[in-house]
């Protein structure tokens with residue numbers, strides 16, 4: 001699938017046929033995604049009815065992707081039917097919103113290494129959403145993911161490990177389409193507590209450039225997450 005359309009292409013407006021919206025509730029502008037499982041709230045988020053549709057408010061303090069969009073992420077490389085590889089799925093907070101956005105024709109391969117956390121991901125989220133494929137494995141061993149087929153359009157990585165950039169690059173080499181997008185969350189304290197967080201993010205971005213990625217945007221995530229950044233890049237040279 002060619003994936004060069006984005007959920008929104010300018011400032012803050014989403015295309016009307018996408019499963020993501022800005023919804024103003026009590027005077028506050030919130031992100032929201034069309035609930036794939038009406039009636040089900042995944043992490044206590046508010047459900048909002050608009051005509052016959054139900055939307056789930058997307059909390060930027062609970063999801064770094066929502067925080068990044070609020071901080072001005074230029075493009076969300078997601079559309080109905082996108083295939084996503086998500087490293088560090090945890091209990092499925094962000095995964096569930098991506099699952100809403102890509103809809104039933106899309107797929108989210110959700111990798112989580114902790115068996116306990118993975119059980120929650122399966123019981124609370126993946127078992128109710130047929131477009132999520134849970135993979136309880138270590139992202140350092142991409143050869144062990146047996147359920148991924150074909151290449152994905154987006155790789156999202158949020159594993160908070162010191163070697164996370166190398167892990168993300170290795171997974172992109174195996175599973176991301178040429179020209180595909182990666183969103184890499186950097187928890188600077190996991191990489192080097194002594195260094196200036198901005199410097200840590202710059203160094204990780206340079207490592208990506210050295211490995212064939214084109215950097216499009218670098219964001220810091222305050223006030224939603226302290227000492228975190230997000231790098232938005234595309235995979236240009238395998």
Ligand SMILES: C[S@@+](CC[C@H](N)C(=O)[O-])C[C@H]1O[C@@H](n2cnc3c(N)ncnc32)[C@H](O)[C@@H]1O
Nearest residue numbers: 088089090093094112113114138139140158159
């Ligand atoms: C910061 S949390 C992710 C939060 C999640 N992305 C969200 O927005 O809902 C990091 C997760 O990565 C997982 N993780 C850490 N190292 C990993 C690895 N090597 N492979 C897969 N998952 C890993 C942790 O168990 C944890 O659940």
